[in-house]
Amino acid sequence: MNLTNTQFVFQSKTKSVLIGGMVLGALCLILTFIGDDEYHTRFWTNYLHNTVFFTGIAFTSMFFLSAQITAFAGWDSLVKRVWESMSQFMMVGLALVAVLVIGVWGHFHHLYHWNTPGITDPSSPIYDHIIAGKSGFLNAGWYTLGTLGFLAVWFFWSYKLRQASVEQDTEETASLSYYKKQRKWAASFLPLGGFLSTVFIWQSVMSIDPHWYSTMFAWYSMISMWLGGLSMTVMLIIYLKSLGYLEYVTRDHLHDIGKYLFGISVFWTYLWFDQFMLIWYANNGEETIYFKERMNHYPVLFWGNLLLNFVTPFLILMRNDTKRKFGTMFFVALIVFFGHWWDYFYMIKPGARIAAHEAKEISEGKVKTHEATSLEKAAAEPKMSTTEAQSDTVAAAMHAAEDGAAAAHHEEAAAHAAAPAETHEAAAHGGEAHGEAAHGEGEHGEEHGHEGDKSFKAGFTLPGFLELGTMIGFLSLFLFFFFNKLSSASLVPWKDPYLEESMHHETGALINTEVEENQGHDDHH
Amino acid sequence: MATESKKVLYGLYNDEEDLKGAVKTANAAHLDILDVYTPFPVHGLDPILGLKESRLHYLGFIYGAIGASFGFLTMTWVFTRDWPIVFGGKPYWSVPAFIPITFEMTVLFAAWGMTITFYTICGMWPGVKAKSLDNRITDDKFCLAFDVTSATDNDVDKLKGFFSQSHAAEVNVKTLD
Numbered sequence: 001m002n003l004t005n006t007q008f009v010f011q012s013k014t015k016s017v018l019i020g021g022m023v024l025g026a027l028c029l030i031l032t033f034i035g036d037d038e039y040h041t042r043f044w045t046n047y048l049h050n051t052v053f054f055t056g057i058a059f060t061s062m063f064f065l066s067a068q069i070t071a072f073a074g075w076d077s078l079v080k081r082v083w084e085s086m087s088q089f090m091m092v093g094l095a096l097v098a099v100l101v102i103g104v105w106g107h108f109h110h111l112y113h114w115n116t117p118g119i120t121d122p123s124s125p126i127y128d129h130i131i132a133g134k135s136g137f138l139n140a141g142w143y144t145l146g147t148l149g150f151l152a153v154w155f156f157w158s159y160k161l162r163q164a165s166v167e168q169d170t171e172e173t174a175s176l177s178y179y180k181k182q183r184k185w186a187a188s189f190l191p192l193g194g195f196l197s198t199v200f201i202w203q204s205v206m207s208i209d210p211h212w213y214s215t216m217f218a219w220y221s222m223i224s225m226w227l228g229g230l231s232m233t234v235m236l237i238i239y240l241k242s243l244g245y246l247e248y249v250t251r252d253h254l255h256d257i258g259k260y261l262f263g264i265s266v267f268w269t270y271l272w273f274d275q276f277m278l279i280w281y282a283n284n285g286e287e288t289i290y291f292k293e294r295m296n297h298y299p300v301l302f303w304g305n306l307l308l309n310f311v312t313p314f315l316i317l318m319r320n321d322t323k324r325k326f327g328t329m330f331f332v333a334l335i336v337f338f339g340h341w342w343d344y345f346y347m348i349k350p351g352a353r354i355a356a357h358e359a360k361e362i363s364e365g366k367v368k369t370h371e372a373t374s375l376e377k378a379a380a381e382p383k384m385s386t387t388e389a390q391s392d393t394v395a396a397a398m399h400a401a402e403d404g405a406a407a408a409h410h411e412e413a414a415a416h417a418a419a420p421a422e423t424h425e426a427a428a429h430g431g432e433a434h435g436e437a438a439h440g441e442g443e444h445g446e447e448h449g450h451e452g453d454k455s456f457k458a459g460f461t462l463p464g465f466l467e468l469g470t471m472i473g474f475l476s477l478f479l480f481f482f483f484n485k486l487s488s489a490s491l492v493p494w495k496d497p498y499l500e501e502s503m504h505h506e507t508g509a510l511i512n513t514e515v516e517e518n519q520g521h522d523d524h525h
Numbered sequence: 526m527a528t529e530s531k532k533v534l535y536g537l538y539n540d541e542e543d544l545k546g547a548v549k550t551a552n553a554a555h556l557d558i559l560d561v562y563t564p565f566p567v568h569g570l571d572p573i574l575g576l577k578e579s580r581l582h583y584l585g586f587i588y589g590a591i592g593a594s595f596g597f598l599t600m601t602w603v604f605t606r607d608w609p610i611v612f613g614g615k616p617y618w619s620v621p622a623f624i625p626i627t628f629e630m631t632v633l634f635a636a637w638g639m640t641i642t643f644y645t646i647c648g649m650w651p652g653v654k655a656k657s658l659d660n661r662i663t664d665d666k667f668c669l670a671f672d673v674t675s676a677t678d679n680d681v682d683k684l685k686g687f688f689s690q691s692h693a694a695e696v697n698v699k700t701l702d
Contacts, residue, residue, distance in 0.1 A: 273621075273624060276621065277621045277622070277624065277625075280621050281613070281615075281621070281622070283613065283614070318586070319582075320582075506568045506569070508566060508568045508571075510571045510572065510576065510577075510578050510579070511578055512577055512578045515572045515578075518572065519572075
């Protein structure tokens, strides 16, 4: 085989640019830390957000690669080194996650309300019976296992898979022994990655809203990571080609990755909507509160998510020629990459803001009493209005179910009332009221309750400059590690049994402009 | 619809590369190819034959858009004008509840629309008789066909010469009704 430029060289100029990016990221993290509230919520959420997102990209690269190997896919052989190198970032992810785990044990951050000391103790004034009921899972031990432990397992698998692949290059005569080894690591990783990723995401992201739960969440957030990984792959391949590497990777390969980018974006939308619609339809106070909070107070974040991650890739990648154009694909990949970073921002920030708010109330002594707790229980009952709903907006439909729950959940109602007994009465009144006059009453109570959370706050309502800087920092770290790994082995897996197939990969797409281009090329000769 | 019978001269090749080479030679000699028949899609054959990108997908998009609007507007009309019913305390015009059906209607219209269009273009209606030149072209032979209904003997000889030059395994004539 006559392939050139098969050894990636990590240029010192690229290195300095990436180190500059990392310095910028560190600077932004420090600036965030300084100008933050007393719990450093913005700092910790930014840290968690980027850690989970970039570690997730590494994880899904491994997952995708394993799926390809297990499915006997041949087309990807020429680009598999890219995924192998991306997956190795899980090693850095381990160190990043370790900081979060130490933070949980040492109570350095208030990302997780379930981690507040005394919250599961029935004799404590801040006792929360819902969190106490979940404390068998939401505790520091499980957190350590679910994040750090499982990530270590994944990293071990990805390390072994890459090792088997790189060692294959040194094989003197063609044999399938290393290939079979890769198949074993890949096939066994699929159930490990599939099942354990749910726990990883429940612990690290979903437990920010410990009262809330969604059975769709793990699916949805893992697909989000996957799209982050795919869009990153597209951008990296185009970048490497622009440097003169991967010359045998053609627009046919890109077309196939583009199909994944398109298809999985639609799948993401399906899961996003599924999670929303099930909760909307069931109208369970403790579930709807999640979306009510986000739709009412974070509308740009909420709708922007759909615009970036569904509308853009759906409309642009629907045509088959767009998936074969490097410029268009880079553009879409950039949007989707930013879109899923935005998606994680949306998952993490509103919940963490509430957690910080709760921590503040606890420290100021405005704690929840047992009366308030039972009130919350009452308010969390689903409220199915039997009267004819007049309003025709989605938000209003949720409204009827939850203003009672919302007030209780955030405890503002309790804080505003003079005595617990009074609160109880007021809430009970609110609950009854919305049979008849749900609208006016609910609207009012809600306005009152959320004064603090409603105002715009950079870094929470929308990503600010510090968030972007932090993202660039983490991205630089990721790329630095990626290029480093990429340069440590050949770009072409020489002894891969599917290499020949990958080099002749064709999707068979017939594009008029491409045909004309080729004919012009032939005439020239 | 009765079509005139057609006399076809065709050659069978054992390999798709032979066929591709033959098509190129025929193009160079300005021979008017009727069609080629292969047991599986041969990559790279379409551009050599001078086929254009299918426009079926534009219709697919239009059918899908019609399906989406039809589904959504029908439900809107039924649940707000024709027969308003309260389901679980939701508003009459419950957009999230309409989405799954809108999606299904999009898929249904796009799929059926494209299928019917495709069959219409190809004249494949129920009960239509298959016009096959040779049954082996669905198995392991690659066929290149010329229409010789109004060809002179001289032309036919020229084509036969082309087939023997391009290593056709077999050359036959068949009249399709």
